[in-house]
Amino acid sequence: MKTAILALLLGLSLPALADRMPLPADTPASYKAECGSCHLAFPPALLSAGDWQRTLAGLKSHFGTDASVEGRNSQEIAAFLRRHAGDAGRLGSAGDPPRITQTARFSHKHREVPARFWSDPRVKTAANCEGCHRGAAEGRYSEHDLAIPGLHG
Ligand code: HEC
Numbered sequence: 001m002k003t004a005i006l007a008l009l010l011g012l013s014l015p016a017l018a019d020r021m022p023l024p025a026d027t028p029a030s031y032k033a034e035c036g037s038c039h040l041a042f043p044p045a046l047l048s049a050g051d052w053q054r055t056l057a058g059l060k061s062h063f064g065t066d067a068s069v070e071g072r073n074s075q076e077i078a079a080f081l082r083r084h085a086g087d088a089g090r091l092g093s094a095g096d097p098p099r100i101t102q103t104a105r106f107s108h109k110h111r112e113v114p115a116r117f118w119s120d121p122r123v124k125t126a127a128n129c130e131g132c133h134r135g136a137a138e139g140r141y142s143e144h145d146l147a148i149p150g151l152h153g
């Protein structure tokens with residue numbers, strides 16, 4: 001009986017997992033402030049611990065900007081990202097410098113998105129999650145919650 005209920009719960013919750021990716025409850029305010037000012041404060045599970053570490057090590061010259069973080073905030077952010085990082089094997093290589101948008105997992109999830117949308121002026125870049133996912137700031141990535149008509153297929 002217990003197993004049946006568990007199987008039912010798992011069955012119901014699995015499809016919802018991938019499109020709900022809110023920031024973890026223990027997200028430090030420093031992460032939202034320091035890493036959410038130029039772009040979305042990305043969900044930590046979308047890069048591996050090693051790739052986050054490489055990202056943090058290169059903040060002084062971060063995609064053409066200086067995104068350095070000082071002192072205590074730097075340690076707090078590093079510990080947070082390590083704690084919630086995704087599995088390197090499942091994500092696939094993120095390139096150098098690491099990009100969420102270069103991982104095999106990202107490509108796989110977006111394989112049905114027509115090419116013209118990536119360069120659409122409303123989107124501009126693949127890293128602009130909110131350009132397509134209007135609920136991204138709240139962690140909502142459902143295909144039923146997209147910002148642009150016709151985006152899906
Ligand atoms: C001063 C602005 C700025 C700040 C602050 C900043 N970033 Fe960025 N970040 C950028 C830019 C610009 C890009 C490149 C976006 C693009 O390709 O469209 C980027 C891209 C990224 C990417 C790769 C996105 C992709 O393509 O998958 C990651 C990961 C990232 N930032 C993490 C962080 C983290 C972690 C912090 C906080 C320590 C941070 N950023 C703070 C400007 C910033």
Ligand code: HEC
Nearest residue numbers: 018019109112113117118126127128129132141143151152
């Ligand atoms: C050009 C538009 C576009 C951009 C930019 C974009 N996405 Fe998506 N994304 C989509 C579409 C469309 C889907 C639905 C794909 C499908 O169901 O075939 C999707 C699906 C997803 C899914 C899977 C949801 C599920 O139901 O499993 C996740 C997670 C996701 N996106 C995260 C992101 C993140 C994080 C970013 C930014 C780093 C991003 N997306 C940028 C269009 C975009």
